[in-house]
Amino acid sequence: MDPILLIVVCVLAGGVLASLGVHLLPVGGAPAAMATATGVATGTVMLMLGAAMCGLFTAASVATYTSNILLVSLSGAVGSWLMMGVTMLLANLLYVFGAGVVPVSGRVDVDPITGQSQKEYKTPQCDGHGVPNVSYISGMIGALLGGFGGALMYFALLEYANFEPTMAGVAAMAIFVANAIIAAYNIGGTIEGFHDPKFKRLPKAILTCAIISLLSGVLVWVVANMGGLIG
Amino acid sequence: MLFAWMLLIVFLALIACMFEDLESDIGSQSNPNSQVQLAAQIGQVNRFFNKAISGEAPSYALYCTIAGVVAYVLLLKDVNPLLAIPIGALAGEAIHVIFSVTAHVGRTAAQKRFEQPIYLDVLYGHLLPIATHGFMATLCITAIAYIQCNLGTLSGMPALDHPFALPLLGFIWGITVGAIGSSTGDIHYGAEREFQDRPFGEGKRVVYHGKITRYADCGVRTQKDIAYFCAKYGGPITGFTFGLIILFESWRSLIGMMLGGYLPLQEAMASDTLLGTVARVATELIPAIPAAIGDLTAIIGIVVGLAIGIVLIVGNVVIVKWARKRYGPFVGE
Numbered sequence: 427m428d429p430i431l432l433i434v435v436c437v438l439a440g441g442v443l444a445s446l447g448v449h450l451l452p453v454g455g456a457p458a459a460m461a462t463a464t465g466v467a468t469g470t471v472m473l474m475l476g477a478a479m480c481g482l483f484t485a486a487s488v489a490t491y492t493s494n495i496l497l498v499s500l501s502g503a504v505g506s507w508l509m510m511g512v513t514m515l516l517a518n519l520l521y522v523f524g525a526g527v528v529p530v531s532g533r534v535d536v537d538p539i540t541g542q543s544q545k546e547y548k549t550p551q552c553d554g555h556g557v558p559n560v561s562y563i564s565g566m567i568g569a570l571l572g573g574f575g576g577a578l579m580y581f582a583l584l585e586y587a588n589f590e591p592t593m594a595g596v597a598a599m600a601i602f603v604a605n606a607i608i609a610a611y612n613i614g615g616t617i618e619g620f621h622d623p624k625f626k627r628l629p630k631a632i633l634t635c636a637i638i639s640l641l642s643g644v645l646v647w648v649v650a651n652m653g654g655l656i657g
Numbered sequence: 658m659l660f661a662w663m664l665l666i667v668f669l670a671l672i673a674c675m676f677e678d679l680e681s682d683i684g685s686q687s688n689p690n691s692q693v694q695l696a697a698q699i700g701q702v703n704r705f706f707n708k709a710i711s712g713e714a715p716s717y718a719l720y721c722t723i724a725g726v727v728a729y730v731l732l733l734k735d736v737n738p739l740l741a742i743p744i745g746a747l748a749g750e751a752i753h754v755i756f757s758v759t760a761h762v763g764r765t766a767a768q769k770r771f772e773q774p775i776y777l778d779v780l781y782g783h784l785l786p787i788a789t790h791g792f793m794a795t796l797c798i799t800a801i802a803y804i805q806c807n808l809g810t811l812s813g814m815p816a817l818d819h820p821f822a823l824p825l826l827g828f829i830w831g832i833t834v835g836a837i838g839s840s841t842g843d844i845h846y847g848a849e850r851e852f853q854d855r856p857f858g859e860g861k862r863v864v865y866h867g868k869i870t871r872y873a874d875c876g877v878r879t880q881k882d883i884a885y886f887c888a889k890y891g892g893p894i895t896g897f898t899f900g901l902i903i904l905f906e907s908w909r910s911l912i913g914m915m916l917g918g919y920l921p922l923q924e925a926m927a928s929d930t931l932l933g934t935v936a937r938v939a940t941e942l943i944p945a946i947p948a949a950i951g952d953l954t955a956i957i958g959i960v961v962g963l964a965i966g967i968v969l970i971v972g973n974v975v976i977v978k979w980a981r982k983r984y985g986p987f988v989g990e
Contacts (some may be wrong), residue, residue: 476836
């Protein structure tokens with residue numbers, strides 16, 4: 427495939443995957459820090475960026491000894507998956523042993539994966555608390571997709587646009603942040619995962635992120651071309 | 658030697674994230690600060706330090722990047738790393754303290770209409786703990802970034818040096834440490850210590866919001882009482898989170914490198930023996946050999962990482978099940 431097309435396609439795919447990943451994370455924002463809402467107690471962009479950066483670190487190492495795009499992207503995905511997995515698990519340890527609450531969803535009465543009932547375990551006037559199993563699994567899938575997208579963009583910038591590794595990392599992160607922020611606006615504060623009614627807003631975010639990523643991909647090509655990195 | 662450096666990184670990560678969380682508790686940096694902000698607005702005059710410069714992740718990314726840039730420049734000028742890294746961390750913390758003062762004074766001044774005074778003893782008394790805890794976190798992150806940048810050189814295999822420059826690694830780990838400190842450590846402060854006079858074992862209801870616990874065991878509560886409490890559980894768990902992430906990431910990469918043949922190949926190529934010469938000539942003549950070894954290394958790393966993730970999912974299922982059985986359905990009104 428033509429390098430120009432490869433750059434644009436990879437950046438586009440990476441941006442869309444980042445947006446999809448953000449929608450799958452269980453983000454509780456500030457209310458989750460008071461165990462008033464389900465999810466991880468931080469902002470959408472910060473959580474996704476933290477996970478994606480962790481994946482990007484590993485992906486950059488892996489890119490030094492393999493030039494297989496799938497393996498580099500998967501390494502980034504697994505880095506994010508581990509970061510989210512450990513963070514959500516230990517957050518639950520704090521909820522259970524530090525605050526004495528049972529992790530429950532506030533959006534569904536029955537956990538769609540384990541079938542555990544949620545309603546009777548929930549504190550009144552709260553929108554759930556902790557990270558229930560359905561949100562945990564949704565978050566793990568989101569981290570995989572987001573990490574894959576971030577590493578895919580990094581690899582495209584590194585190998586096809588011939589950016590220097592540090593510059594490729596900075597540029598990939600910048601495009602990732604733009605997409606994550608668009609997704610965060612769409613979510614509007616908190617989301618529990620794929621079972622949350624807010625997840626249905628996904629198509630709008632995907633379309634917006636696709637446009638943003640397409641523009642970013644073209645911009646990368648222009649920068650690489652003008653800088654004499656390709657062509 | 659490589660394993661020793663890896664373990665040192667894990668230990669530094671543990672210390673960094675613990676201090677980062679405790680600093681965010683002392684300065685009320687993150688999500689639970691919404692309650693400190695709200696408290697004054699509903700007439701709950703308090704002596705909390707109201708410092709929300711930004712989210713923890715961007716602010717720590719800023720301090721760690723400043724520290725990384727200063728250390729990087731000093732290292733380029735041949736300054737010893739043992740001096741360059743602390744000086745870099747000091748520069749990052751200087752910015753941190755400036756932001757702490759402006760954020761606290763600015764936010765509290767804006768609450769004049771709610772009759773919330775600016776207590777100068779609260780301002781002066783918290784700056785040093787904020788700076789010292791923040792310094793520890795920034796210092797450890799900068800040290801991690803330095804070691805990772807030079808991991809190969811330090812362990813005798815130059816190919817293992819991370820391709821990213823030191824400031825970018827500082828940025829990456831600053832973002833990550835802030836995201837973790839915000840998402841795990843905040844819970845102990847926000848859901849427990851901030852509402853300690855409310856019933857234990859339930860989510861903090863919306864009607865409690867803003868009505869924070871303002872009195873300590875003795876006298877009026879400030880953030881120093883909170884750091885003392887959170888250092889017993891929230892801080893160590895947060896440090897443990899980052900430490901585990903770095904441990905799993907490093908461990909799966911190393912397992913992949915060992916079983917995939919990348920590490921033995923690098924060791925052989927770095928040696929001056931006949932084997933080393935053969936390895937160097939073979940990899941140069943047949944590029945498919947290092948490519949195949951690299952692919953295998955990456956595949957093993959991915960598989961090990963996925964396996965660890967599945968164990969984590971099982972761990973969450975067990976914890977949720979245990980909590981449901983132990984605590985039972987919600988009782989009360």
